[in-house]
Amino acid sequence: MTHSQPSPDQLTHKIPVGISSCLLGDNVRFNGGHSHSDYCDNILSQYFDYQKFCPEVAAGFGTPRPTLRLEGDPNSPRMVFSKHSDQDVSDVFMAASNQYLEKLGHLDGYILMKKSPSCGMERIKVYQENGHPHMQRSVGLFTKALRQRYPLLPIEEDGRLNDPALRENFLLRVFTHHDFRHSITADARMKDLIAFHSRYKYMVMAHSQPTYRQLGRMLAGNDPRPFDELKTAYFDILMTTLSKPAERKNHCNVLMHLVGYLKHAVDVSVRKDILDVVEQYRRGEVNLATPVTLLRHYLKHYGSEYVNQQSYFIPYPSPLGIRNTV
Numbered sequence: 001m002t003h004s005q006p007s008p009d010q011l012t013h014k015i016p017v018g019i020s021s022c023l024l025g026d027n028v029r030f031n032g033g034h035s036h037s038d039y040c041d042n043i044l045s046q047y048f049d050y051q052k053f054c055p056e057v058a059a060g061f062g063t064p065r066p067t068l069r070l071e072g073d074p075n076s077p078r079m080v081f082s083k084h085s086d087q088d089v090s091d092v093f094m095a096a097s098n099q100y101l102e103k104l105g106h107l108d109g110y111i112l113m114k115k116s117p118s119c120g121m122e123r124i125k126v127y128q129e130n131g132h133p134h135m136q137r138s139v140g141l142f143t144k145a146l147r148q149r150y151p152l153l154p155i156e157e158d159g160r161l162n163d164p165a166l167r168e169n170f171l172l173r174v175f176t177h178h179d180f181r182h183s184i185t186a187d188a189r190m191k192d193l194i195a196f197h198s199r200y201k202y203m204v205m206a207h208s209q210p211t212y213r214q215l216g217r218m219l220a221g222n223d224p225r226p227f228d229e230l231k232t233a234y235f236d237i238l239m240t241t242l243s244k245p246a247e248r249k250n251h252c253n254v255l256m257h258l259v260g261y262l263k264h265a266v267d268v269s270v271r272k273d274i275l276d277v278v279e280q281y282r283r284g285e286v287n288l289a290t291p292v293t294l295l296r297h298y299l300k301h302y303g304s305e306y307v308n309q310q311s312y313f314i315p316y317p318s319p320l321g322i323r324n325t326v
């Protein structure tokens, strides 16, 4: 059965995304306050159906509560209250988190609060007996377990979403994750995976030419693996490849390929004008939205169905204006 998915601009439902409760304004922080994120709560909420969770409250530590921190081995730290480092609360904390983590198989992304020994995604201090943090930083304990349980789930910190390239990359991965899970369901067959891949070819090419070729070979019919194994491997490679933002030169390569689809349809002077805009993008004079919008205009009129269905054109909802920033 084919599960043709609407583009992110046509979705009529919101995508399930996990989030640290304090980012939505819940007063669950150690000091009884919150860390409200305007972008998450007022902008992304138009597209995301949030499932919020505070692992410290779930562990029964109360609000307000004494501050917590990580101590010991930075590769495997323990959680303690800052003023009672003899009391290891890691097990209590992880029991509550693990119970919750079991129920997150339906999510397509997760947004976390930075700097927290529970939710932080990177650069979390791990204190040593001398009272100073270890040079090596760590990950919040909840986030570490989240990553282990769902290694392909797109996750990002609220603060890092202010970086245009990281924001673009996170949203692209969330919508791709959602699309894959709804296109390639339990009853999907090889032809469904091929149909999915044919929509994602240029998106993959923008991130990695070698992966573009690798995935093409995987689906060419000579791979001996059973379909379930193949689709798992495909998803793994796809999400891993997309986790690194696409470079400008790779976007230019994709754009030039796409201009090629106009070869027999539009005048050479029109193609030259479009290629000039691609070069402006290459030099950083215009953002990605400019060549993509121009190209899309012509391809809508003169391009094939195959090229117009490319997820590269609408990887996330257009009203977010993401490509005006990269």
Ligand code: SF4
Pocket (backbone or CB within 6 Å): 020, 021, 022, 023, 028, 029, 030, 053, 054, 055, 056, 057, 113, 116, 118, 119
């Ligand atoms: S950062 Fe995580 S643990 Fe801390 S208040 Fe927010 S949701 Fe709770």
